[in-house]
Amino acid sequence: MRIGYIADKQLYVWEDGRVTALPSVRYQKYLAAMQSIHDAKAWKTTGTGAMFTGAAADAPVDPAKIPVGLHGLAPDPDGMLYAVELDQVGGLYRRDLDPAASEEGHVMTRQNMFFGGIHRRGDQLAMCTGSSPQLLHLSILDLRDNSETEITDGDTRECDPCWSPDGSRILFSSAGYARSDSGKPAMLGPHEVLAYAPGSGSLDTLCSNPAFDYLSPQESSEGALYCIRQPYDNGQKRSSLLKDILLFPVRIIKALGGLLNYFSIRYGGEPLRSDSSSPERTKKKSPQELFFEGNLIKAEENLKQNQLAGDKYPGICPRNRVLLRIDPDGKETTLRHSVLDYTLLPDGRILCSNGAHLLLLDGSQETELAKVKLAHDLTLLEV
Structure with missing residues (x-):
């Protein structure tokens, strides 16, 4: 059995207990092109001369921060068909299963x-x-x-x-x-x-x-x-009036502190807060990064709840995110708690991801196929 999935903005294939990462050729070529442009313009925006003229403020965007999204996977005769979004341009591409492949088939591309x-x-x-x-x-x-x-x-x-x-x-x-x-x-x-x-x-x-x-x-x-x-x-979010009243003085003080810290950096060149220049605080994050970080902050709590519930393979998804079966007569059955994604197999079994494990569900039995975080778009490529 050969299974494809997406995790950490990369394509993967599971087969006979082995996991293989397949880089998006489209993304690799786009990244190389952007890196070449970045390097060609580097002399204009680096060094003391650029700082003196003010050109350093207009430095090109770091290619490593180019927004990339993978939101679709389907089987293809030679491997897989996948959907990718790169810097406001989306497209469909055909990818074979050779990790070292340098070319891939193009199906369609469209702006926005x-x-x-x-x-x-x-x-x-x-x-x-x-x-x-x-x-x-x-x-x-x-x-x-x-x-x-x-x-x-x-x-x-x-x-x-x-x-x-x-x-x-x-x-x-x-x-x-x-x-x-x-x-x-x-x-x-x-x-x-x-x-x-x-x-x-x-x-x-x-x-x-x-x-x-x-x-x-x-x-x-x-x-x-x-x-x-x-x-x-x-x-x-629901707001508590009493809580807002009690925290009002604290928020005023924090706002004043932030304002003074801004003026200190702007006109004095040094922050009032010793840790305000920390990369973790000053790095500008993309919405995707904030989204994933938001999930990871809750992941620890979810993992503990799933462990306390006795899950053999506890995941990082909330327990109230469940896999549900609704029979033709309307009967509902909860098959598993803490489910990120799944797909049905032809023999009645279910392939499932709980954010931490790739699992095979066969009735009440669970078998771990691989440990993988946030696996989604689970797809059967070959029985």
Whole structure:
């Protein structure tokens, strides 16, 4: 059995107990090109002359900080098909399984293209894409001629498309935006599971509850619906009036201290705080880094909770993020707590990631295939 997945912004293949990392050739070439441009302009922005003229402030962006995202993986005759986003440009590429490969096949590229997952059936690729990560919509790409059919639009965010076993419909998660007073999309609502039938053009709701998000839907050959369920969070923090009143003097003092520290650095060249020049404090982080750091801060708490719950392979995802099976008669069964991602295998087993381990679920039995952090886009490449 050969399994592909994405972790730490890199492609991986698991086969017979061995894990192989496959660098994105597209990313490696883009990074080399940016490094060449960076080096060519370095003489203008480094050294005492550049500091004297002020050109040092306009130094090129460090190539190592180029935003890169991998948000889609599918099997391909020669290896895998993957979706990558590089500095506001998204594309689909074919990658063979040789780690040393220096070339890869190009399928499509588009400016301002972001992905929310892909799933392949024959030559038809279901994918969720959009001009921003917040607005993604379902479409179908014919890999024979790269013709694309757009299915949904509007103020919605669709993700995790998956063909049904018989190919009669595409399951996906969808959430709508509420609009602000100015008419712009604001708060994102809970995700529900929808099914689109290409033959009839019908769109049906399979699973919805305002208290939960339903993600990564898949359908078994018996007609059961699988998905990840987690409590819906609108991102708004509740404020305590009493706490705000008690902390008001402290916040005023911290604000004044920060203002004085800024003036000291701006006009005196030295900070008032001895640790304010620490790289950990001054480094500007990307939203992706903040997101992952946010998860890692909670990971320790989640790991302890999963250990206390008696999990054989405790993960770093919250226990209330569960893998759910919904039978055709509506019966719901929680198959596992603390699930980051999963995929169904043809023989009924389930491949699962809990943020720390890659697991094979066979009924109540769990087998660890590999230790890997934040593995997602789990894909069966070959049985």
